[in-house]
Amino acid sequence: xxxxxxxxxxxxxxxxxxxxxxxxxxxxxxxxxxxxxxxxxxxxxxxxxxxxxxxxxxxxxxxxxxxxxxxxxxxxxxxxxxxxxxxxxxxxxxxxxxxxxxxxxxxxxxxxxxxxxxxxxxxxxxxxxxxxxxxxxxxxxxxxxxxxxxxxxxxxxxxxxxxxxxxxxxxxxxxxxxxxxx
Amino acid sequence: xxxxxxxxxxxxxxxxxxxxxxxxxxxxxxxxxxxxxxxxxxxxxxxxxxxxxxxxxxxxxxxxxxxxxxxxxxxxxxxxxxxxxxxxxxxxxxxxxxxxxxxxxxxxxxxxxxxxxxxxxxxxxxxxxxxxxxxxxxxxxxxxxxxxxxxxxxxxxxxxxxxxxxxxxxxxxxxxxxxxxxxxxxxxxxxxxxxxxxxxxxxxxxxxxxxxxxxxxxxxxxxxxxxxxxxxxxxxxxxxxxxxxxxxxxxxxxxxxxxxxxxxxxxxxxxxxxxxxxxxxxxxxxxxxxxxxxxxxxxxxxxxxxxxxxxxxxxxxxxxxxxxxxxxxxxxxxxxxxxxxxxxxxxxxxxxxxxxxxxxxxxxxxxxxxxxxxxxxxxxxxxxxxxxxxxxxxxxxxxxxxxxxxxxxxxxxxxxxxxxxxxxxxxxxxxxxxxxxxxxxxxxxxxxxxxxxxxxxxxxxxxxxxxxxxxxxxxxxxxxxxxxxxxxxxxxxxxxxxxxxxxxxxxxxxxxxxxxxxxxxxxxxxxxxxxxxxxxxxxxxxxxxxxxxxxxxxxxxxxxxxxxxxxxxxxxxxxxxxxxxxxxxxxxxxxxxxxxxxxxxxxxxxxxxxxxxxxxxxxxxxxxxxxxxxxxxxxxxxxxxxxxxxxxxxxxxxxxxxxxxxxxxxxxxxxxxxxxxxxxxxxxxxxxxxxxxxxxxxxxxxxxxxxxxxxxxxxxxxxxxxxxxxxxxxxxxxxxxxxxxxxxxxxxxxxxxxxxxxxxxxxxxxxxxxxxxxxxxxxxxxxxxxxx
Numbered sequence: 001x002x003x004x005x006x007x008x009x010x011x012x013x014x015x016x017x018x019x020x021x022x023x024x025x026x027x028x029x030x031x032x033x034x035x036x037x038x039x040x041x042x043x044x045x046x047x048x049x050x051x052x053x054x055x056x057x058x059x060x061x062x063x064x065x066x067x068x069x070x071x072x073x074x075x076x077x078x079x080x081x082x083x084x085x086x087x088x089x090x091x092x093x094x095x096x097x098x099x100x101x102x103x104x105x106x107x108x109x110x111x112x113x114x115x116x117x118x119x120x121x122x123x124x125x126x127x128x129x130x131x132x133x134x135x136x137x138x139x140x141x142x143x144x145x146x147x148x149x150x151x152x153x154x155x156x157x158x159x160x161x162x163x164x165x166x167x168x169x170x171x172x173x174x175x176x177x178x179x180x181x182x
Numbered sequence: 183x184x185x186x187x188x189x190x191x192x193x194x195x196x197x198x199x200x201x202x203x204x205x206x207x208x209x210x211x212x213x214x215x216x217x218x219x220x221x222x223x224x225x226x227x228x229x230x231x232x233x234x235x236x237x238x239x240x241x242x243x244x245x246x247x248x249x250x251x252x253x254x255x256x257x258x259x260x261x262x263x264x265x266x267x268x269x270x271x272x273x274x275x276x277x278x279x280x281x282x283x284x285x286x287x288x289x290x291x292x293x294x295x296x297x298x299x300x301x302x303x304x305x306x307x308x309x310x311x312x313x314x315x316x317x318x319x320x321x322x323x324x325x326x327x328x329x330x331x332x333x334x335x336x337x338x339x340x341x342x343x344x345x346x347x348x349x350x351x352x353x354x355x356x357x358x359x360x361x362x363x364x365x366x367x368x369x370x371x372x373x374x375x376x377x378x379x380x381x382x383x384x385x386x387x388x389x390x391x392x393x394x395x396x397x398x399x400x401x402x403x404x405x406x407x408x409x410x411x412x413x414x415x416x417x418x419x420x421x422x423x424x425x426x427x428x429x430x431x432x433x434x435x436x437x438x439x440x441x442x443x444x445x446x447x448x449x450x451x452x453x454x455x456x457x458x459x460x461x462x463x464x465x466x467x468x469x470x471x472x473x474x475x476x477x478x479x480x481x482x483x484x485x486x487x488x489x490x491x492x493x494x495x496x497x498x499x500x501x502x503x504x505x506x507x508x509x510x511x512x513x514x515x516x517x518x519x520x521x522x523x524x525x526x527x528x529x530x531x532x533x534x535x536x537x538x539x540x541x542x543x544x545x546x547x548x549x550x551x552x553x554x555x556x557x558x559x560x561x562x563x564x565x566x567x568x569x570x571x572x573x574x575x576x577x578x579x580x581x582x583x584x585x586x587x588x589x590x591x592x593x594x595x596x597x598x599x600x601x602x603x604x605x606x607x608x609x610x611x612x613x614x615x616x617x618x619x620x621x622x623x624x625x626x627x628x629x630x631x632x633x634x635x636x637x638x639x640x641x642x643x644x645x646x647x648x649x650x651x652x653x654x655x656x657x658x659x660x661x662x663x664x665x666x667x668x669x670x671x672x673x674x675x676x677x678x679x680x681x682x683x684x685x686x687x688x689x690x691x692x693x694x695x696x697x698x699x700x701x702x703x704x705x706x707x708x709x710x711x712x713x714x715x716x717x718x719x720x721x722x723x724x725x726x727x728x729x730x731x732x733x734x735x736x737x738x739x740x741x742x743x744x745x746x747x748x749x750x751x752x753x754x755x756x757x758x759x760x761x762x763x764x765x766x767x768x769x770x771x772x773x774x775x776x777x778x779x780x781x782x783x784x785x786x787x788x789x790x791x792x793x794x795x796x797x798x799x800x801x802x803x804x805x806x807x808x809x810x811x812x813x814x815x816x817x818x819x820x821x822x823x824x825x826x827x828x829x830x831x832x833x834x835x836x837x838x839x840x841x842x843x844x845x846x847x848x849x850x851x852x853x854x855x856x857x858x859x860x861x862x863x864x865x866x867x868x869x870x871x872x873x874x875x876x877x878x879x880x881x882x883x884x885x886x887x888x889x890x891x892x893x894x895x896x897x898x899x900x901x902x903x904x905x906x907x908x909x910x911x912x913x914x915x916x917x918x919x920x921x922x923x924x925x926x927x928x929x930x931x932x933x934x935x936x937x938x939x940x941x942x943x944x945x946x947x948x949x950x951x952x953x954x955x956x957x958x959x960x961x962x963x964x965x966x967x968x969x970x
Binding site: 039051059119122142158 | 900
């Protein structure tokens with residue numbers, strides 16, 4: 001049977017049209033489409049079909065948060081959504097938050113406060129932090145930041161400098177907003 | 183120091199790519215024609231393989247091939263090795279059982295690789311792996327070291343009767359026994375050091391690419407030491423000669439020791455790429471990481487510490503059993519011996535020390551170096567013993583430690599090490615002051631009024647970093663030298679590339695190493711690039727582990743810079759018609775001291791490459807390399823204090839404050855050093871409160887193979903930390919650096935457990951101190967010594 005197989009190799013994923021779904025997303029402001037298996041997770045679609053490898057996979061159980069992206073304005077773990085479920089939505093990934101090469105205030109704060117080491121959890125941390133700061137309207141304290149980072153695991157930093165960076169970015173973003181209002 | 187030189191808090195150069203999603207990790211690599219691998223793994227802890235039927239799997243959609251261990255063996259791929267020879271006290275060599283990259287006859291732990299499936303997609307490879315039928319005859323399994331040494335225990339390797347790998351000793355048993363017999367007081371304690379999984383956030387991955395035209399292999403891999411990987415795969419695993427094998431470790435998402443080793447998957451994917459004719463990528467999932475990444479710790483020890491009537495330690499006697507798992511991983515034998523027992527003197531003058539260490543096989547994941555590697559085990563044992571002794575003797579923990587501190591250097595311990603410099607009292611004082619130790623009684627009383635149990639504990643650690651010199655480690659059994667290499671290339675326009683054998687997987691070398699160059703030459707760090715992680719670009723180097731990249735890796739850069747500076751000065755002296763000895767390098771310029779003659783750095787570099795006007799006989803170019811072999815280990819040390827509050831209703835421990843006072847020698851970038859301490863503390867606190875790899879003893883099944891079961895420290899498990907430094911420069915290397923990567927993980931567990939046992943007034947408490955254990959202890963129940 002092994003030798004028969006060599007000649008009659010079954011068709012690969014690409015040819016099995018009935019299991020394939022077309023997914024269209026607006027990612028970082030651009031409309032992008034691709035075909036994928038029904039079972040393909042959004043994170044794999046983003047990484048493999050769209051070539052945006054900043055979003056990472058660090059676990060199999062929706063615990064680590066390395067895959068956090070924003071979908072229709074909310075932070076989600078892209079490992080726990082099927083690509084087909086996400087079709088039609090607007091997605092922002094880590095590649096999409098720095099405007100014209102200028103780091104987002106959260107990215108800048110992570111740099112300034114050494115909130116990253118190996119960088120693997122960083123995209124998810126940053127996306128979670130951007131969402132967190134947006135939701136709290138400036139009212140963030142250390143306990144809240146630590147509590148809300150519960151779904152993002154970092155093995156390098158001990159979180160100390162991540163917490164500092166999130167609080168500093170919060171101050172920067174909402175402090176600036178307050179100043180503008182005054 | 184300058185804005186960007188040594189000592190400056192420079193934000194990291196490498197951050198931008200990580201912050202914008204542009205990091206390039208192994209799993210991000212895509213090459214034309216690339217296919218995907220999934221490994222068929224043993225579901226049994228111990229079994230005979232009686233047959234493998236891959237026919238159905240091979241017929242599944244997208245499957246290219248299924249390959250097994252017999253084919254691998256037939257192609258001459260070698261077995262995995264342990265690279266550090268240890269001899270038992272009877273003189274016999276350690277008893278190493280065969281570790282085949284793909285098991286052939288026998289599987290010895292759950293996760294042991296049996297076959298590889300290569301398919302068009304990772305999902306198809308995984309589907310097909312489910313369809314590979316492996317017939318097993320199950321054998322009895324054993325997971326704990328004590329049980330493995332017991333009568334009638336399952337025999338795991340024929341080479342190691344009774345599962346004993348070696349029975350090794352260090353120190354003077356007679357002197358220790360005599361001192362114990364004559365002691366005014368002897369403290370006895372049993373110490374368990376819990377098994378951990380390193381858990382870098384990036385799972386291991388590899389991409390094997392075989393080029394049939396060149397008969398050449400390229401291996402992308404998540405490695406802390408790509409050159410060592412190439413050496414081992416060439417010299418021992420017979421994958422390819424070194425000139426036909428390029429190993430690239432691109433951005434690597436953390437290591438903590440677990441990415442030192444060369445695992446079966448790299449070897450098998452390279453081989454499979456040649457067999458199938460396609461590039462083969464494998465990426466571990468998290469459960470596979472728990473099943474296959476080398477674990478850490480897992481020691482069981484009995485301790486006797488003897489004191490004279492003045493409370494001075496007169497002897498320490500230790501009997502340790504270390505569980506090495508199912509196979510001997512690359513440096514597994516060194517961890518419970520030369521990285522552990524040689525540190526048993528701690529910060530204390532102990533006239534007699536004896537340690538006996540037995541290592542055993544069990545049906546568990548191989549155990550090797552994990553952040554600290556032997557030194558956390560030594561520190562935990564000593565500092566739990568010191569704390570217990572202080573309580574027995576009625577002394578304060580600080581007083582007992584102060585009485586026994588080593589105070590003059592160099593200090594020769596009875597267990598090989600010669601400590602070169604330190605000031606242990608300075609760290610102790612700084613930590614106690616930062617923690618407001620004297621105010622603790624009032625805080626405890628206040629907590630008591632709120633119904634909480636408050637405790638405080640300290641730990642005074644020492645570690646040995648930058649394992650060296652090569653000749654010495656060779657005499658102790660190491661299969662490699664532990665030097666480092668560097669090359670400094672000055673480009674014709676004056677910008678600089680530093681090629682280093684060190685490998686950064688979070689440590690910030692691209693910034694720190696550039697700061698060294700900036701400090702020496704006065705050029706901005708933006709003009710300095712650090713190149714690492716590619717055996718085609720960088721000359722042979724030894725990689726990053728054991729907190730060695732500052733002390734050893736940067737010293738090699740210093741040596742190369744010395745040579746570059748010397749040549750640049752010769753050129754400048756020639757061009758400015760001055761004496762070479764009058765040339766000084768400052769702020770990116772070469773000046774003739776005491777005159778206004780000056781040449782910018784780039785002009786000297788350009789002159790070196792145009793070679794129109796060089797001193798007679800001088801070769802063109804400005805590029806130098808160096809190999810640096812240290813004269814000794816370095817000895818970072820410090821004092822950590824934990825203060826905890828326990829809720830007696832739930833047994834939950836809250837860390838109220840955590841103070842770290844460290845002596846790392848000279849510091850290049852305080853921002854990065856602090857980050858290293860924070861991360862180490864988190865891992866040490868994780869060990870003390872949360873983390874443990876657990877097995878079902880009856881079946882050998884791992885019970886903690888996901889983040890649902892293995893408690894990783896989260897942001898809300900940890901406090902913010904209070905750090906300080908009391909630095910005594912290391913006299914052994916040109917920059918006075920000691921190393922800072924592991925201290926946090928070494929010093930913190932005993933501080934935590936000392937604090938918790940202080941809070942609840944008990945002697946024994948095993949790690950991790952879960953709420954259940956603490957609550958049980960509070961009910962007055964006796965603590966079982968073995969992990970329950």
